[in-house]
Amino acid sequence: MASAATLNQQTLKATLDGLGQKAFSLDELYQAVDQAVEANNATLNAYLALNTTAVEQAKNVEQQPLAGVPIAVKDNFSTVGLPTTASSTVLDGYQPPYESTVTKNLQAAGGVVYGKTNLDAWAHGSSTETSQYGRTLNPRNTKHLPGGSSGGSAAAVAADMCIAAIGSETAGSIRQPAAWCGVVGIKPTYGRCSRYGVVAMASSTDSPGPITKTVEDGAMLLNAIAGHDPYDATSTKQAAPDFTSFLDTSIKGMKIGVLYHDLKGLELVSPQFDAATRVLSDLGALVEPVEALNPHYAVGVYTIVQRAEVSSNLGRYDGIRFGHDRSHFGDEAKRRIMLGTFTLSSGYNDQYYVKAQKVRSLFIQDYAKLFSQYDALISLTSPGFAKPVGATEGEAMFGELEDLLLEPSSISGLPGVNVPCYHDPKTNLYLGMNIVTPMWEEGRAIQIADAFEKATPWNSWRTPA
Amino acid sequence: MHSSTKATFTQKQVEHVADLAHIPVTTNEAKQLAQDFSTTLDVISDLEKVDVAGIEPTHQVTGLSNVTREDTVDESRMFTQAQALANAPKQHDGFFVVPRIIDREA
Numbered sequence: 001m002a003s004a005a006t007l008n009q010q011t012l013k014a015t016l017d018g019l020g021q022k023a024f025s026l027d028e029l030y031q032a033v034d035q036a037v038e039a040n041n042a043t044l045n046a047y048l049a050l051n052t053t054a055v056e057q058a059k060n061v062e063q064q065p066l067a068g069v070p071i072a073v074k075d076n077f078s079t080v081g082l083p084t085t086a087s088s089t090v091l092d093g094y095q096p097p098y099e100s101t102v103t104k105n106l107q108a109a110g111g112v113v114y115g116k117t118n119l120d121a122w123a124h125g126s127s128t129e130t131s132q133y134g135r136t137l138n139p140r141n142t143k144h145l146p147g148g149s150s151g152g153s154a155a156a157v158a159a160d161m162c163i164a165a166i167g168s169e170t171a172g173s174i175r176q177p178a179a180w181c182g183v184v185g186i187k188p189t190y191g192r193c194s195r196y197g198v199v200a201m202a203s204s205t206d207s208p209g210p211i212t213k214t215v216e217d218g219a220m221l222l223n224a225i226a227g228h229d230p231y232d233a234t235s236t237k238q239a240a241p242d243f244t245s246f247l248d249t250s251i252k253g254m255k256i257g258v259l260y261h262d263l264k265g266l267e268l269v270s271p272q273f274d275a276a277t278r279v280l281s282d283l284g285a286l287v288e289p290v291e292a293l294n295p296h297y298a299v300g301v302y303t304i305v306q307r308a309e310v311s312s313n314l315g316r317y318d319g320i321r322f323g324h325d326r327s328h329f330g331d332e333a334k335r336r337i338m339l340g341t342f343t344l345s346s347g348y349n350d351q352y353y354v355k356a357q358k359v360r361s362l363f364i365q366d367y368a369k370l371f372s373q374y375d376a377l378i379s380l381t382s383p384g385f386a387k388p389v390g391a392t393e394g395e396a397m398f399g400e401l402e403d404l405l406l407e408p409s410s411i412s413g414l415p416g417v418n419v420p421c422y423h424d425p426k427t428n429l430y431l432g433m434n435i436v437t438p439m440w441e442e443g444r445a446i447q448i449a450d451a452f453e454k455a456t457p458w459n460s461w462r463t464p465a
Numbered sequence: 466m467h468s469s470t471k472a473t474f475t476q477k478q479v480e481h482v483a484d485l486a487h488i489p490v491t492t493n494e495a496k497q498l499a500q501d502f503s504t505t506l507d508v509i510s511d512l513e514k515v516d517v518a519g520i521e522p523t524h525q526v527t528g529l530s531n532v533t534r535e536d537t538v539d540e541s542r543m544f545t546q547a548q549a550l551a552n553a554p555k556q557h558d559g560f561f562v563v564p565r566i567i568d569r570e571a
Contacts (some may be wrong), residue, residue: 097548191527204525233532234525300512303505311486320563322552327489334488335501338479341486342502352509357522359515364523396501397508413526439526 007032008160011461012069012217015163019067026068029163030055033070033114036161045136046146046155048075049083050115063110066224070114072162074153076123077103077208078197079113086199087131088121090317090328100197101229102166102208109224114162117152121330122314123168123201125149126176126399129392130332137389140182140428144386147177148399153211154181164221165211170202171302171410172403174209175418179381179432182420182460184449185211186218189439190413191236193222194229200313202306203234205410213461215419215450219243222442238440246447252284254448257374259436260405261289265383269422269431273380276421276433279455280378280448290374293366297359298407299400304343304356305411311340335396364412371438376448379405381418381432406434415442419449420458430458474502 007029010018018024041047051057058068073079076086078096085091103113120130128136128151136151138144139159146155150167154177157165167174169187178185186209193208200206210221226240258277260266266273281287314337319325329337343352370377382402392398400407409416414436421433433452437445453459479495479502490498546559555562 094552097544097551098542190525191529230534234527234529236527236529296511297515300509303509304512315486319554320561321549324554326487329488334490334494335498335505337486338482338488338498339502339505342478342482345482345485354522355512355517357524358517358520359512361520361523362515362517364526396504400508 004028005032005035008036008163009461010163011213012164012220013214015069016065016067019069026055026058030058030070033162036159037115040139040159040161043137043142044139044155044159045134046117046152046159046161047072047115048085048087048118048133048152051082051113054112054114058112061110061112063108065220066106066110068110068112069163071106071111072115072117072153072156072165073103073113074119074150074165074167075116076119076168076199077166078199079103079116082113082116084116084199085133086122087119087133088328088330088333089132089324090326091323094322096197098197101194101231102198102225105225105227106166111224117150117156117165119152120149120332122199122310122333123149123170123173124310124332124336124399125392126172126402127387127392128152128177129389130330132330135389138181138386138429140430141386144388144429145180145391147180147382147386149173149177150211151177154178154183154185157181157183157211157213164213164217166208166221166225167211168198168206168208169410170205170207170306172406174211175381175406175416175432175434176403178211178418179420179430180386182423182430182458183211183213184215184218184420184453185209185418186222186442186446187410187416188222188226188442189415191234192226192240192415192440192442194227194232194235196229196231202309203313204305204309205413214459215417215446215453216244216247218417219247219446236440241443243443243446246443247450249447249451250284251280251448251451254285254375255373256280256285256287256448257290257370257377258287259290259292259377259379260295263295266380269380269384272422272431273433276456277378279452283451283455290370290377292370293363293408295404295408298363298411299404301356301359301363301411302407303400304352305360307336307340308344308353309340310336311338311344360411363408367409367412367414367438375437376444377436379434381405381434385424385427385429385431409436413439415439415445417445417449419453421452421456423458474499474506
């Protein structure tokens with residue numbers, strides 16, 4: 001059993017077991033988390049706001065299964081009683097009058113919003129360096145970035161400043177920071193978790209999801225937040241399965257295709273990734289390289305589609321009903337709004353936007369073909385380790401190129417799980433494996449990730465580093 | 466690889482788009498943005514190589530269409546006037562104050 005001071009270092013599963021057995025109290029649990037936040041947040045800048053009544057709320061929780069545990073929530077989810085900024089000063093001081101469906105579901109399952117975490121402003125980025133409230137640092141090595149846009153949530157998990165966290169992904173924003181911080185991130189199928197009350201970025205790909213210490217924790221948290229929502233027209237009516245039912249299940253006989261194995265720029269980390277794929281073979285899966293549509297085309301598609309949707313979604317910020325006027329947008333938001341306005345403007349719409357949506361169809365067709373032969377597709381999550389602090393400066397396309405390996409599955413709406421697949425003892429930084437499955441088949445990605453995690457030493461909560 | 470299609474975006478185009486998007490930009494910002502947009506359009510121009518003859522565009526991936534809900538008032542989601550105005554920077558007699566957009570001097 002963990003000592004009282006280290007209760008924050010437990011997984012969600014261990015925390016719930018401990019609370020159930022009355023091995024410790026909620027007061028002790030929150031004290032340990034509070035101490036970690038007090039010790040680290042000034043340096044890491046993972047949280048933008050803390051819920052000062054979290055422990056009182058936790059003690060009033062009667063709902064299971066989450067039983068009052070502290071959950072960090074990305075600051076683009078509307079939360080009544082806590083400011084919501086999307087890390088932009090446009091929303092400085094904004095107090096949402098309504099609750100996002102995901103945080104409502106979280107609370108209905110007994111979770112407590114412990115605090116709101118930093119992100120790239122408006123979730124535009126893959127570094128958390130473009131936040132207008134200062135960058136977040138990677139807890140594994142503070143000379144490096146945590147990735148993004150859900151960098152604050154990934155950092156809060158990696159530094160044990162919460163028990164688990166919620167992030168959101170449009171194209172990489174859950175999986176890439178999870179990879180850089182050495183934690184687990186689940187990007188559900190588009191439509192699995194409601195977008196209602198999430199500060200909209202690219203409406204056709206935005207997907208809320210869990211960032212956690214283990215795959216098991218991710219499955220438990222996904223159970224709590226998934227489900228149909230009449231207030232999100234693209235939310236699925238299909239009932240979500242119990243995602244924990246896919247844990248501890250053999251992957252023997254599964255066919256797994258390895259994507260992007262010969263892509264330029266991955267040479268430095270290929271040996272580590274090859275070793276990781278051999279673990280899946282050892283577990284009885286049939287693992288072989290496959291050819292897929294060039295992911296660089298997905299960067300073009302995503303860049304056009306995302307900017308177009310951003311220019312529309314951020315059109316509502318007029319500083320009249322709430323927030324501040326449009327002069328408060330940072331450089332990255334200005335770039336994206338204006339580029340989207342351009343690609344949608346008269347004379348350019350067909351050349352850019354419609355063309356991009358057609359290439360998007362090609363990616364969906366390509367995946368359909370691959371999934372007729374394979375149960376899952378894997379690749380590295382990010383082309384390398386976490387980049388050093390300052391890496392985004394002067395790089396107009398930083399995020400898109402970092403998310404190269406994830407954008408094809410994002411524009412296709414597919415689910416994916418990041419699981420740590422290598423640890424460099426010299427830098428204390430991680431690589432992640434991205435496991436992609438067909439629409440609505442998160443369970444299979446969870447099954448593979450769980451089997452991989454339990455067969456390898458890379459999870460720092462299962463095996464002391 | 467992009468040499469034949471090197472995109473150029475002019476400062477004038479930036480200013481036009483800034484006006485459409487209602488984003489204030491200074492002359493220096495417009496210069497920098499013109500460069501940034503050229504870089505981005507250069508990456509995008511890769512798509513010119515892809516043949517999409519006979520392919521329909523995908524605007525969203527779920528296959529759902531015309532999702533509606535009953536046109537009824539859900540009182541649990543209603544705001545009071547005070548709640549609706551709580552975040553407004555400028556208000557007058559219980560109304561939002563908006564900038565004048567008609568009869569504006571050109």
